[in-house]
Structure formats: C-alpha cells, structure tokens
Amino acid sequence: MTAVSDPQSVAALVAEANDNRVNLDFETEGMTLNMGPQHPATHGTLRIIARLDGEQVISAEPMCGYMHRGYEKLTEVRTYPQINALINRIDWLGSFANEVPFILAAEKLMDVEAPPRAQWIRTILFEMSRVANISLFLGDFGLQLGGMTAGFYAFRDREWVLNQIESATGGRFHPNFDRIGGLKDDLPKGWIEESHTAMDKLLAFCDEMEDLLVGNEIFQGRTRGIGVIPAEIALSYGLSGANLRASGVDWDLRRDNCPPGLVYDKADWKVWTHPDGDCFARTWVRLQETREAAKIVKQLLDTIPSGPVMAKVPRIIKVPAGEAYVATENPLGEMGYYVVSKGDLVPFRVKIRSASFNNISVLPWVARGAYVPDLISILGSLYFILGDIDR
Amino acid sequence: MSSADTETPEEAAPATDDAREAVLAEFTSRLGGGVVGSHIRVGDDLWIRVDRAHWLEAAEVAKSMGYRFFDFLSAIDWLPSPFGRDMDAQEDLVVAGTPAKEPEAMVQGYAGGDTRFQLLARLYSISAGMGITFKCDLPDDDLTAPTWSNVFAGANWHEREAREMFGFSFDGHPNMINMYLPVDFVGNPLRKDFPLLARRVRPWPGIVDVEPMPGVADEEGEGE
Amino acid sequence: MGLVESGKLPKPLAKLLNISRKYSIWAYQWGLACCAIEMGAAFASPRYDVMRLGVIPFPASPRQADLVVIAGTVTDKLAPAVVRLYEQMPDPKYVISMGSCANCGGPYWDSYSVTKGVDQLIPVDVYVPGCPPRPEALLEGIILLQERIAHEDMAARWKGEPIVIS
Numbered sequence: 001m002t003a004v005s006d007p008q009s010v011a012a013l014v015a016e017a018n019d020n021r022v023n024l025d026f027e028t029e030g031m032t033l034n035m036g037p038q039h040p041a042t043h044g045t046l047r048i049i050a051r052l053d054g055e056q057v058i059s060a061e062p063m064c065g066y067m068h069r070g071y072e073k074l075t076e077v078r079t080y081p082q083i084n085a086l087i088n089r090i091d092w093l094g095s096f097a098n099e100v101p102f103i104l105a106a107e108k109l110m111d112v113e114a115p116p117r118a119q120w121i122r123t124i125l126f127e128m129s130r131v132a133n134i135s136l137f138l139g140d141f142g143l144q145l146g147g148m149t150a151g152f153y154a155f156r157d158r159e160w161v162l163n164q165i166e167s168a169t170g171g172r173f174h175p176n177f178d179r180i181g182g183l184k185d186d187l188p189k190g191w192i193e194e195s196h197t198a199m200d201k202l203l204a205f206c207d208e209m210e211d212l213l214v215g216n217e218i219f220q221g222r223t224r225g226i227g228v229i230p231a232e233i234a235l236s237y238g239l240s241g242a243n244l245r246a247s248g249v250d251w252d253l254r255r256d257n258c259p260p261g262l263v264y265d266k267a268d269w270k271v272w273t274h275p276d277g278d279c280f281a282r283t284w285v286r287l288q289e290t291r292e293a294a295k296i297v298k299q300l301l302d303t304i305p306s307g308p309v310m311a312k313v314p315r316i317i318k319v320p321a322g323e324a325y326v327a328t329e330n331p332l333g334e335m336g337y338y339v340v341s342k343g344d345l346v347p348f349r350v351k352i353r354s355a356s357f358n359n360i361s362v363l364p365w366v367a368r369g370a371y372v373p374d375l376i377s378i379l380g381s382l383y384f385i386l387g388d389i390d391r
Numbered sequence: 392m393s394s395a396d397t398e399t400p401e402e403a404a405p406a407t408d409d410a411r412e413a414v415l416a417e418f419t420s421r422l423g424g425g426v427v428g429s430h431i432r433v434g435d436d437l438w439i440r441v442d443r444a445h446w447l448e449a450a451e452v453a454k455s456m457g458y459r460f461f462d463f464l465s466a467i468d469w470l471p472s473p474f475g476r477d478m479d480a481q482e483d484l485v486v487a488g489t490p491a492k493e494p495e496a497m498v499q500g501y502a503g504g505d506t507r508f509q510l511l512a513r514l515y516s517i518s519a520g521m522g523i524t525f526k527c528d529l530p531d532d533d534l535t536a537p538t539w540s541n542v543f544a545g546a547n548w549h550e551r552e553a554r555e556m557f558g559f560s561f562d563g564h565p566n567m568i569n570m571y572l573p574v575d576f577v578g579n580p581l582r583k584d585f586p587l588l589a590r591r592v593r594p595w596p597g598i599v600d601v602e603p604m605p606g607v608a609d610e611e612g613e614g615e
Numbered sequence: 616m617g618l619v620e621s622g623k624l625p626k627p628l629a630k631l632l633n634i635s636r637k638y639s640i641w642a643y644q645w646g647l648a649c650c651a652i653e654m655g656a657a658f659a660s661p662r663y664d665v666m667r668l669g670v671i672p673f674p675a676s677p678r679q680a681d682l683v684v685i686a687g688t689v690t691d692k693l694a695p696a697v698v699r700l701y702e703q704m705p706d707p708k709y710v711i712s713m714g715s716c717a718n719c720g721g722p723y724w725d726s727y728s729v730t731k732g733v734d735q736l737i738p739v740d741v742y743v744p745g746c747p748p749r750p751e752a753l754l755e756g757i758i759l760l761q762e763r764i765a766h767e768d769m770a771a772r773w774k775g776e777p778i779v780i781s
Contacts, residue, residue: 065569065572065728067693068728074723089649152659172749173649173747237545249517325436334462353463587726
C-alpha cells in the first residue's frame with residue numbers, strides 16, 4: 001500500500017480493490033445450511049447440515065436423534081403386551097403396522113397361530129394403516145412442493161380410514177389392537193359395509209391425487225430425474241418398500257416372504273415397480289400401492305371367515321427361549337423385529353429394524369450435486385417418519 | 392402353514408431345510424475356517440457365527456453369494472441384567488430382608504457364543520428369498536471389529552449406532568460420530584449394566600397386582 | 616400502554632382487551648411426534664377446524680406467535696431448541712403442552728433420552744392429556760386457554776416480570 005495522505009482516495013482505492021477481487025474470485029462455496037431440527041419440510045425433527053456451493057449441495061449430512069426415545073432399552077423392561085402398546089408409536093402414521101411383526105415374532109417363538117378370522121382382520125387393518133399412512137404422504141409431498149391443496153385433501157380423506165380403524169379398535173391411531181394369538185376384540189356390527197364405503201372414498205382420493213399431483217407439470221418438473229437411486233446402491237443401503245420398488249427391484253415382502261399370520265395370498269393383487277428410480281417413480285409407486293391396498297381390503301372384507309379372534313394363550317405371556325426375526329412390508333418399507341427371548345415375561349433383547357433408518361442413510365449419497373429445492377423433493381419422496389428413524 | 396397342535400415345536404413339514412443347508416455348506420466352504428457355529432430353524436432362518444478375523448470376509452462372501460440386501464447390524468449384550476427384570480409386578484418387588492438372588496449365568500443364543508458381546512447382522516438375498524443372520528463374538532477387552540461400510544454402504548449408520556449404544560469401535564469407519572445421543576452423553580445405553588434411572592429412583596406409580604398363573608391362588612387383578 | 620402496565624386500565628376496557636386477545640391467537644405448532652398428526656388434524660383438517668375458535672394456525676415464525684403447542688416427545692437433545700423457541704416468542708405468550716409425552720414423559724417415562732415433561736424447560740399454561748389426545752381434546756385445551764386469557768390480569772402480565780427459565 002502506498003502512503004496516500006488523502007483518506008478519501010484511500011477509501012476509494014480499497015473499495016475498488018474489493019470490487020476487483022469479487023469480480024475475479026466469486027466466493028460462493030462453503031456455505032453451511034442448517035435445516036431443522038424443526039422444519040416444515042422434514043417429517044419431524046430431522047436436522048440436515050448441508051454444505052452448499054451456491055445453490056448446489058456438496059454434502060448433506062442428516063443428524064438424527066432428536067426423537068430418540070430409547071425403544072430398544074425400554075423393551076428390555078416391559079412385558080410383551082406393554083411393548084405392544086409402546087411400539088405403536090414408532091411409525092406413528094401407520095400404527096397398526098408396527099405391532100404386527102412384533103406379534104408375529106412372539107407368536108413364532110411361542111408356536112401359536114392366530115385363528116383365520118384374526119388373520120384376516122389383521123391383514124385388513126394392516127392394509128388400512130398402509131392406506132392411512134401413504135395417503136398422508138401423498139398430501140404432504142404436495143404440501144412440501146408447494147401444492148397445499150393436496151395436504152388438506154389428504155387430511156380430510158384420511159379421516160374415513162381413521163374412522164374405520166377407530167370403530168374397530170378404539171383408537172384413531174395407536175390402536176394397540178393386536179395380541180399374541182389374535183386380536184383384542186371382534187369387529188363391530190356394520191363395520192364391513194362401512195369399510196367398503198371408506199375404501200371407495202379412498203380410491204376416489206387416489207384418483208384426485210393423481211389429477212392434482214402426478215399429472216401436474218410443476219410436480220413433474222420437480223420430481224422427474226431428481227434423486228435417482230440405482231438398484232445396486234439401494235440394495236447396499238438397505239432401502240426397502242416403495243423406494244426399492246421404484247428403482248426397479250421387484251421385491252415385496254407381502255408376496256415373497258410373507259410371514260405366516262397374514263393372508264395376502266388370499267387376495268388378488270399386484271406389485272408395482274418403476275424402472276426410473278427418481279422422486280417421481282417413488283411417488284407413483286406409492287400412489288399405485290395405495291390403490292392396491294384399498295383393493296386388497298375390499299377383497300378381504302368379502303371373504304372374512306367366521307370364528308374366534310383369539311387363540312388359546314395363557315393370560316400371562318411367557319415366550320419360550322429362542323430368537324426370531326420377522327419382517328413385514330410396512331408402509332414405510334421393511335420393518336422387522338429381532339426378538340431374543342430367554343423364556344421370561346420380558347424379552348431379553350429386541351432389535352427393531354426400522355425402514356426409515358436405512359431409507360435416510362442414503363441421503364448423503366443421493367443429495368450430492370442436488371439443488372436445495374431438490375433436496376426437499378428427495379426428502380419428501382424417500383418418505384420417512386422420524387419415530388421410525390430414531391426409534 | 393398350520394402348526395399341528397402337538398408337543399413337537401416343528402411343523403409337520405420336512406425335518407431338514409435343504410435350501411438353507413446348501414447355503415450353509417457353500418458359505419462354509421468359501422469362508423474357510425471362519426465359521427464357528429451355526430443354527431437352522433427349519434423353514435425359517437439360518438444363523439451363522441463367524442470369528443472376528445473373518446467378519447469382513449463373511450460380508451464379502453455373502454455379497455458374492457447374492458445376499459446383497461443389507462438388513463441391519465447391531466449387537467447383543469448377553470449379560471443378564473444386574474437390575475433384575477425391573478418389572479412392576481408384585482412378585483418382583485424386593486422385600487427388605489430377603490436374600491439377593493443369585494446372578495444368572497450368561498447363556499448365549501442360537502449358534503452359540505463365548506463372549507458377553509456379540510455382533511449381530513442380517514443380510515438378505517432377494518433372488519433366493521432367504522436371509523442369513525450373522526453373529527460374531529467380541530472379546531471383552533477388545534471391543535473392535537472391522538467395518539462393513541465398504542462392502543455394504545448401509546452399515547455406516549448401523550455401526551455408528553452400535554458404537555454409541557454398546558461402546559464398540561469399528562476399524563476403518565469413515566465417520567464415527569454419535570448417531571442418536573447428544574455429544575455429551577455419558578455411557579452406553581444398551582449395555583445391560585446401564586441403568587434406567589427413572590426406574591431406579593422409584594417404582595412405577597401404576598403398579599398393580601399381576602394376575603397369578605392359572606392354578607395358583609385366585610386373586611382378581613388386571614395384568615399388564 | 617402505560618395504563619395497562621400500571622394496572623390503571625378501567626375494567627370494561629381490560630375485559631374488552633382480553634376478549635379480543637383470546638379470539639386472535641396465532642398458534643405455532645411445535646409438532647414433534649404422533650401428537651403432531653392429531654394437531655395437524657385439528658388445525659388443518661376441515662373436520663376439527665380450529666379457526667372457528669379464532670385461532671389461526673401456521674404463523675411464519677415463532678416471533679409472530681402468541682401460542683405454542685408442544686406436541687410430542689421432547690428429548691434431551693432437542694431441549695435447547697425448545698427453550699430457544701420459547702425465548703423467541705414475544706410476550707404475552709402461552710404454552711399448551713399436548714400429549715402425555717410433553718406433559719410428563721408419557722410412555723417413555725423411564726427412557727434415558729426423553730425429557731420428562733416440557734414443563735421442566737418452559738412454563739406451561741394448559742396440559743392436554745392423551746396419547747394422542749383427540750383433536751377435540753386439543754380444541755378443548757385451547758378453549759380452556761381462552762377462558763384463562765379472558766380472566767387474566769393484564770397488569771401482572773405486562774409489568775414485565777421476567778419469567779425465569781432456569
């Protein structure tokens with residue numbers, strides 16, 4: 001710096017130098033964007049620390065644990081029925097679906113089989129919880145991308161399914177209805193006809209969503225080609241459910257490895273896959289799955305056998321020693337419980353394999369190079385529930 | 392598959408599971424001496440216990456055999472809880488003056504085991520429609536294992552969780568930071584000797600009589 | 616308003632102000648877990664519409680909110696964020712703790728990572744029990760809060776006594 005006596009010209013020189021530096025070297029990289037933990041576009045308290053280069057993401061690291069409630073430790077001090085009440089709250093949208101793999105694992109260890117009527121109703125409620133869960137996904141995804149109408153429609157039409165679940169089980173969600181050996185209660189009178197009506201309304205809702213979202217130009221622009229996950233990556237990360245089927249892998253635990261206790265083989269239904277692996281594919285697969293689930297429910301409603309809903313199990317459940325892993329096709333993906341029992345009232349260890357944990361672990365990989373708005377699309381289409389990630 | 396109402400726990404299906412036996416045989420032959428225990432539940436699942444030196448190779452062999460879907464990776468702590476069952480039943484209330492119960496022996500589960508901590512992992516083959524559950528002993532003084540995250544990318548997060556919950560370390564893991572717990576959390580929660588403080592401080596206020604087993608004195612009461 | 620702070624506000628005017636305040640609540644949803652869905656059903660669905668009570672949901676930020684509904688489990692990791700949120704809200708502010716997790720820890724009362732009740736962090740005005748509480752229960756909680764606001768002594772509130780969060 002030359003010694004210049006006039007402070008005004010010094011200031012002018014400094015300003016010019018700064019200006020030149022900016023024009024030469026446009027410093028835009030390295031901004032760290034912190035999304036969350038409370039953010040309207042994350043389904044709960046997920047925090048994502050994204051390093052940005054301009055508008056593009058260099059790395060996106062999700063920080064979980066803001067909803068970690070310690071399920072696996074809590075299951076070590078609760079009896080099986082108590083755990084049943086607790087695990088409803090893992091995937092809190094499709095709550096009945098959380099109970100089923102755990103109950104099936106305990107039934108496997110106890111070598112108890114639920115009577116046919118209970119199996120039918122279990123499957124029906126399972127599919128209803130899938131419909132309730134994914135219909136909110138469709139609405140919420142629209143909401144996140146800016147189409148708020150879809151969100152309101154989803155909340156409204158979901159009420160039909162929740163009404164049915166409530167009239168059968170007593171709770172809109174967190175039904176706590178499944179029991180080792182069957183179900184808590186039988187269905188109320190008139191439930192079957194009402195459920196038919198509810199499922200018809202849900203099918204109409206799916207058509208409405210297809211109109212609103214899938215055909216929408218903006219929606220397609222924001223989701224086609226975004227967040228492509230090839231099948232091999234999906235398998236090595238353990239993606240499951242619609243995320244995997246949208247990458248072209250034809251695998252559905254309801255058809256392929258259905259645990260005994262659910263009666264999917266008694267209905268005529270189809271597994272939907274999509275070869276693209278992008279956000280649009282995942283949404284589309286989920287839309288078709290909702291339709292398919294409603295159809296399964298309608299078919300099973302017509303063929304419910306009569307009989308008891310509870311097998312003969314002792315009043316106090318002591319599960320014999322052993323280990324069992326049962327996984328089912330939950331609305332979010334593959335959810336499984338690895339139950340280690342020592343023959344006591346209380347399980348020794350329960351490892352909860354939750355679908356969203358694996359589904360979100362792919363985020364650092366898939367978010368590289370994406371734009372920030374695309375991050376919202378990717379997050380929304382991967383579809384997770386925080387309770388499922390954090391357990 | 393209906394289970395016959397007889398004493399035999401197995402179904403009236405073939406007593407051997409040929410498909411899983413074949414998988415076990417092929418795996419053993421490809422891994423060499425690494426397989427130290429196994430268990431098959433007919434028609435259901437296959438457990439293979441490998442020793443730590445072959446833990447990473449087991450993943451690679453399984454992946455090459457078609458088990459490309461990564462299910463989960465966690466661990467089991469086989470120590471019986473020193474806090475008892477921590478149950479809210481009347482029969483579990485410790486009455487002052489009664490002698491403390493003998494600590495139970497540590498018994499591992501399927502496929503055996505010698506140590507307190509065992510790694511537990513599961514892989515699945517979509518083409519074969521079967522899964523393999525892997526176990527691996529970890530010696531108490533050296534709770535480390537090679538990382539699976541280079542073979543299965545999903546193992547990254549699972550190993551982070553196992554580390555903070557049990558206190559292991561995984562060699563070669565790229566990003567070993569806490570998954571769930573806050574940074575200043577002290578202890579490894581899923582160890583059996585980690586107490587749930589709320590239950591230590593006082594019993595659950597909702598304690599009620601548990602209905603006794605059928606045949607014992609008939610008191611009325613609600614279970615659960 | 617000097618009259619309000621010093622307590623010299625004439626009673627009919629105070630009553631009018633209270634009534635107008637209770638029917639113009641802008642409620643911020645701090646939806647964490649399952650209760651957030653029921654809160655969403657209460658606030659956003661046409662069936663349990665909350666706007667008929669004068670409560671408008673979805674403010675753009677907590678700095679514009681009067682009421683915060685803490686719905687869901689508060690974990691120790693999230694606790695600083697809850698306190699920060701509360702501090703960001705301008706006075707007079709109200710808190711509804713929705714669901715048993717926020718009231719007292721709920722079904723996770725013995726967990727190592729759950730804050731046993733959000734009232735350990737911030738002062739709560741109304742507790743709505745339930746797991747999850749029905750949307751109608753949340754609406755009842757809001758009505759209770761409105762009754763409380765209607766009978767509130769504004770001088771005490773506006774005097775500026777700091778609410779200590781320790």
